Amino acid sequence: MYTAREQAFAEEVRAFVRSECSEDVRRKVFEAVAVTAQERLAWHKALHARGWAAPHWPAEHGGTGWSPVETYIFSETLAEEGAPDLGSFGLKMLGPTLMQYGTPEQKAYYLPRILSGEDIWCQGFSEPGAGSDLASLKTRAVLDGDHWVVNGQKMWTTMAHESNMMFALVRTDPDAPKPQMGISMLLIDLKTPGVDIRPIILLNGERTTNEVFFDNVRVPAENLVGEPHKGWTYSRVVLGNERLSIARIGLNRRQLARLKRIAAQQGLTTSPLFRARIAEASIELDALEAMATAMLDRARAGVAPGIEANMLKIKGSELQQRLTRLLVEAAGRSAAPFGPGAADPDRPWLARLFKSHFDTRVVSIYGGSNEIQRNIIAKSLGFGASR
Ligand SMILES: Cc1cc2nc3c(=O)[nH]c(=O)nc-3n(C[C@H](O)[C@H](O)[C@H](O)COP(=O)(O)OP(=O)(O)OC[C@H]3O[C@@H](n4cnc5c(N)ncnc54)[C@H](O)[C@@H]3O)c2cc1C
16 A cells, blocks of 8 residues: 555654653553653654654644655554654644634744643633533633633543643623624633633543633733634634544554454454454454545645544544454453463553543544534535534
8 A cells, every 4th residue: 555665664653663762651552551741741852853743734834744644654653653642632733723823923932832842732622511512612701901811611621630721712702693603712821820620530540631610810812813703613623633633543453453462362263253343343444544545645635634534533433442342352351450361461451451441432422422423424415404
């Protein structure tokens, strides 16, 4: 599928990960152990020093200027090698949105800080009662002199506790003819007085996400992205980029390889039923990859992704869930935290299988639930309204 040049490039990337990303960190990624903020930042800085922190950004903003195919090879090779994810919020979601809609001052100030990892961003869109129906969000921002005064609550704000900045959707015109028309996007420094970040502990027992409360938080007027009341338009760009990054083909490939290995260890490769289930997942993954590369070909020709991004999100997230479920089934009793086979190289990861299984429950919810993705696809094909 790849040219000789593209294959050589993949090997260059592989060698870089192996030399610059510590084995400890890569092992953690393979074993589904959370990497620390410091470990992620160290890897971010190594990539930044090599000029590879933002492969998908245009060269004028400090990106590599690579083709979509090179960018794809890069991110999938990183995933295969167990490099930690740098997180999507700054590099994949806010950065491209600022490039398109930010003021010249916002681009000049924030883009280099995203690139270097100096600012760590979180996404403040969802609220209690405003998830799928995001346009009904209530967090209010009122202009008072040269500041916006923000009051309200955000919900499910992933990594807010490890971030210093949030891009948030806020209601700036409650009287707009349509709810979507009264929303703006604000860049909020989380150290501002009046911001209160409280943990949410998920089913896997970990804190990755939060509730964030705003009590008369004063945000400089120049931190409004683009124009007032246009935040809904900007949020479409953010969410489109988020959905593209949820398919995780490299991660799925790694999981499939592990599944085959564990199934063989457990004697399951003699079971026609289990073999058929592995084959089915493998075919789905090939189809997903074929679709992603077809999208890249179109991107090369300058065609923006349409509903394919929604389709990739659905299929990629379902496959992640299916593979962790098959892994739990294949490992069987070995997936229990204590048990025989402690010397097994897969052992630490096996003991965390249930956690991974729970982790992947969320991928069909965040970035817009899969039901909502299906509604969007149906609507774009002319089958009724999305909400
Ligand atoms: C772990 C995690 C991390 C997250 N991180 C972030 C973050 O960092 N920032 C952020 O802003 N948000 C974040 N979210 C929020 C996420 O985007 C929302 O949870 C998601 O959009 C669903 O909204 P909701 O939870 O309010 O559920 P609801 O909108 O109440 O939906 C509940 C159920 O009803 C279904 N449903 C709702 N409306 C329809 C409809 N019209 N047709 C068919 N089915 C429908 C949904 O599919 C879902 O199954 C995160 C969520 C989770 C779980």
